[in-house]
Amino acid sequence: MRIAYLLLASGLMSLPVSGLRAEVPADLAKKAKAVLEKSCHSCHGENGTVEGGFGYVMDRQQLVSRKRVLPGDPSKSKLFHRVESGDMPPDGKALAKDDVAILKKWIAAGAPDFNPAVAKRTFIFTEEVIALMRADIKKRDEADRKFTRYITLTHLYNAGRPEDELQGYRNGVAKLVNSLSWARKVVVPTPIDPARTVLRIDLRDYKWSTKIWDSIAGSDPYGLVHPDSKTAQNFYEEAGCVLPHVRGDWLVAAASRPPLYHEILQLPATEKELETLLRVDADDNIRTHQVARAGFNGSAVSRNNRMIERHESSYGYYWKSYDFGKNVDRQNLFAYPLGPGAAKNHYKHDGGELIFNLPNGLQAYMLVNGEGRRIAKGPTEIVSDPKRPDRAVENGVSCMSCHVKGLLPKDDQIRAHAEKNPDSFSDKELEAVRAMYLPKDRFQALVKEDSDRFRKAVEQTGGHVGTTEPIVALALLFEAELDLALAAAELNVEPADLEKLLKRSPELARTLGNLQTPGGTVQREVFGKTFPDAAREWKLGTLAAKATAADIGKDPKTHSDPADAGTVVITPPVMTEDRVVKRLPDVYSEVVVGGGGRYLIFHLSKLKKLAVFDFNEARVTKYIPLTEDNVTFTAGLDCVIIGLKKANKLERWSLTTFEREKSVWPPFKEDVTGVVMGYASKGPVVVNGFFVDPVTFRLLRVTDPKGNERPLGSALGRFPSGDGTVFGAWKSNQSPVETATFVLEGGIVTRHEGGELMHAIPGPDGRFVYTAKGVVSRTLNRADKDDATFGYCLPALRGDYFLSLTSAQAGKGGSMTVYMHGVKHPVGKVENAEHGLAFDGWDRGADGPWKRIFYVPDANVIAVLPNSNDQVVLHKFDADAALEKSGADYLIVTSRPPTEVKAGAVFTYPVKVKSRDKKVTYQLDSGPRGMTVSGAGVAEWTVPANAVGTQDVILTVRTESGQEVFHTFTVKVVK
Structure with a gap:
């Protein structure tokens, strides 16, 4: 007995009682794996399931690295907490006590690995992925290549994501693209590589056009192209696309919400x-x-x-x-x-x-x-x-x-x-x-x-x-923090190489350096902001958004479809008198137009708010809070863009929900000093003279004829047309004044000089420019010698009306006469509407009548902002009624034709006119073969599939009384 006791005390004798013997780690891991596979895998990984965004329950390494399991401490392990509390599995299927005990023992023992040893994955570099996609697209018929695109998950594979989770992404991508499809069949993307990380799609399977893809690719903040690679160049040419591939996790996160979801x-x-x-x-x-x-x-x-x-x-x-x-x-x-x-x-x-x-x-x-x-x-x-x-x-x-x-x-x-x-x-x-x-x-x-x-x-x-x-779960995973493995994979370098690069780049290490600490992570927003700098400094490729203006989905000259502004509903407000004064909550320091002419937006700097004055209701209806009072701002058709000068950030606020949609750093290193945008456009927005997409906030390739990427230079004024295609500029405190316009067309901005015309305010669609010396074209030429007789002019915010003002002494006098293009005589004069604004036609200041008088024909009001900067004076004026009352015999084409049509599509253009004589006829004098115009004035043309180039059209519009106008336009046929 004494010998046995001594052997036991010295540890030389083991007891055959299993309850007192430590379990072998391999056996414990095997039991834990069986519990997880039996009770958890069906919802968290099997066949790609991602319940709760948790698709890796059978991967011990991911459970630990993502902090679901804390080895050695069951009480702080999220997985154990959920099963011990009975929350998981759901629906009353709680784990048996013995199974809970097994998981507790396993975690307490350090969570020994239950995954079989497998060979380390070979890192797949971008060059290999591009070569793979190029080889695949070359197998496709030539006619199919321009519709062939790719969605990649390679970076997730490189980051070590388990196969269960990768299958979850494949399922999520498949569900997403089919949830954005108008086709009759569900079509699952096709893997083209052994690891199934590169998925091929055909745009036609989802009824997506190439422009839709360009909008997707142009919005991708991680989309890198490789212009120095011959293989990549050939691939891009064969696909007919600047960026024929996007990352699947980004696509799921971005395309499941506006604006891409809508587009x-x-x-x-x-x-x-x-x-x-x-x-x-x-x-x-x-x-x-x-x-x-x-x-x-x-x-x-x-x-x-x-x-x-x-x-x-x-x-x-x-x-x-x-x-x-x-x-x-x-x-x-x-x-x-x-x-x-x-x-x-x-x-x-x-x-x-x-x-x-x-x-x-x-x-x-x-x-x-x-x-x-x-x-x-x-x-x-x-x-x-x-x-x-x-x-x-x-x-x-x-x-x-x-x-x-x-x-x-x-x-x-x-x-x-x-x-x-x-x-x-x-x-x-x-x-x-x-x-x-x-x-x-x-x-x-x-x-x-x-x-x-x-x-x-x-x-x-x-x-x-x-x-x-699954789409929502995967979007949340994308938005989560990045660890070293994932950040390196997204940059297409191995983790050890990323650490070396950070050591050579102190500025980038200041932002991303936490990745080098044990368990260190970086926020998605921070990584996304730093990605362009890292790509540039480490020569990883060129951002596609920088390489093409397709960010906004259209060529800049046609980005703001004129029909968009027409969808804005502006109605006359209730006014009990012809002149109504509406006071503002405080003194404003700046005002801009937005919402296609529906809103005036005031900066109330003391209150740190933007106040939105709605012409439909003739009052301030919304406020946009500001985080600082030193701001520059502008507005478009559906958004307000704010430049925070102190924080050096750009914000986009919706003019529909009046909520902030985005907050980003500018796409250049200098501080934000100014923003300008067409009030009836969806972009681009000009920031510090650069053209920027207001959705992605990426720089667009817009230059002057010499290739300068800041085509507006330091021009003063820079008042845009409503559609954002023409910018007026002049020097206010210098003689000569040097009036100029900058015209945006086809990604090129051309400057036109017009001498001493003083101010230059483009109209809603940029066809005419209104100056202190009458009306001129957008190139500052006289369209008609009589246009000089109109004197000091300002455009209406919509349509073909404009104002002619007489000068006044401060606080009294001054009249406003309304004209319409195509009608030589005044439409009418605003009675009892002394605007009280002092100006002498020289336009020396930066705050002249162009910032104080706004005519909104749809609302039947002319708004005047007195020098006190604390009120809006509304004058009722119904131009259409006044035009009828004037007795003038007029015939005016008020519609604008589409500028482009696709080969094989049907061109349709309903011509709209204003005429005293209601009996109007239409005649097609010249146009492409097959074009017709109906008695109601609808021009139609079934465009041949092989049509190319531009087509000139001449229509004659006549009234029974003998009035006649020629309506000429050009249509470009695009593939």
Whole structure:
């Protein structure tokens, strides 16, 4: 006994009791792996599943590096915390106590590796990927190559991402591209390499044009081209594209939200246009009770009562939600269950979400405001998404997250309410409620039918319907912090090489140096900001956005489609008198026009806000907060661009949601000093003289004829036309004045000089420039000798009207006469409208009448900003009525034709005119073979597939009274 005791005490004798013997690490790892595979893998990795954004449960290295497991400490391990608490697995399927104990032992023992030893992956360099894609595209028929594009996951493979997670990305990419498709079939991208990290797509499979791809590629902040590589040059030429490949994780994150979500899916601007596209007559369906409705309190996204409504569409189902800013009056669905409309018993909603089947069975989404116009984000006071950092419901990504299983089943409460209170509703109202608000079983059958259709389509993409939307999960993974392995892979260097590069680059190491510390990471925003500098300094390639103006999806001369500005609805405000004074909350220091002429935007520097004055309501309706008072700002058709001079950052704010959409550093190293943009354009925006895309904030290739990339130079003034194609400039405190214009066309800015015309303010479309000495062309030439007689002129913000001003002494006098192009006589004079602005025609100051008088014909008002800088004086003036009253016999073509048409497409141009004589005829005098013009003035031409070059067109427009004008234009045929 004593011998046995001594042997035991000395550790020379082991007990055969298994409970007292330490388990072999390999055995413990094997048991832990079995538990994870049995209970977790089906949701977190198997076949690419990414529930909770967690698709690597069977990869011990990833569990540790991503801090799901902290070796040696189960209590601080996220994975163990979730299983011990019973949260995972969900739905009451908690792990058995023995399985929980195994995981605890495994982590406490240091989480020994359960993955079999495998050979280290061979790093795949960019040159190999390009060679692979080039070899693949050469196998394609020549006619197919220009539609062949590639989506890469190679950097994720290089970063050591497990195969389960890589499959999750393949599934996510497949679901995304098919969720942006108008084609009838689901088409899964084709892997072209053994590791399946390079996926080929054909744009035609998703009904994407090459311009849509250019918009995608031009928005890619990580898209590098390699102009010095002969293989790469050949590949780009064969694809007919500057950047024929983009990264899959970036694509999933960027294309699942606006603006790319809207652009790729080609969503129209309004609810009615979408319904026309889907062949849904919602108004008629409601009138004839061919809808299924459910109204209720308590929604996952809305604070107030809500109603959802189902229609049949040409592609399956079409659902609408009606969302409300409050629950009282006509926004109380229980009291006003019928509508929408103007009737006294109809509800009045503030916006909604539209969900519809694409032809392939997947779902697409559109958010709209109360006027039925498309918006990027829903107002947080109406709807919210707790999963997003700003809690805003963002079109695409938020909708996908909520509707991961298709349609959400909701029980109607309106039908029972109306039937329980029959005396509160008329017989007709009760009949309508019973017809549209269906019984629970019938309504839920429709929801199930639609969700099943969606599920089958998802399964065709290779994925499955779970509790987590894979597109959203992968987007969140992309937005997460980067470790050394991932950052190196995104830069296409091995981790050891990245550390060496950082040691040679102190400036870059200041930003990215934390990657070299154990477990160090860098924020995605920081890495994205630094990426261009790293690519340039380490000669990794050239950013495609720098190499082409395709960032904005169109050539700069046509980026701002004139039809876009026409979609802005401007209506006359309610004015009880001909002259109304509207006071501002404080004194303003600067003012710009935005929203296609609908808004004046004032800088209230003391209040650190921008105040948005809406002509539709004749008052300030919104405020944009500023983080500093030293700002420069401008506005376009749908956004405000703010340059923060102290922080040296650029911000983009939406003119739809009035929320900040982006905050970035400028795409150059100097401080931001000035921003300019056409008030009816979508870009470009000029920052410090450089042309920049307002969506991506990338520099665009816009130069002067000599190749200078700052084509506006240091020109003063720089007032843009509404469409952003012509910039007026003049020297205000120097003689001679040297008036000039800068005309943007085809990526080239050309300067034109006009002597001492003083100010040069281009009109809405840039055709005419308005000066202190009459009206001139955009090249500062006289179009008509009589144009000089108009004197001191300013353009209207829309259309063909303009003002002629007389000078005044400060505080009194001064008149405004309204003219219209094509009519020699005045349209009318604004009565009792002394503007009180002092000027003598010399335009010495930087704050003349061009910054104080704004004519908005659609609103029937002329706004004057007095020198006190604290009020807006509105003068009522209806130009169309005045033109009729003038007695002038006039005939004017007011429309502008499309400038381009695709070969093989149909060119359609409805000619619009203003005429005293309502009987107008149209005659085609000259044009391409096959072009016709109808009696209603619609010019049409089926463009031959082999047509090239430009086509000149001459139309004669006549009235019965003998008036006649020639309408000439040129159309360019593009491939």
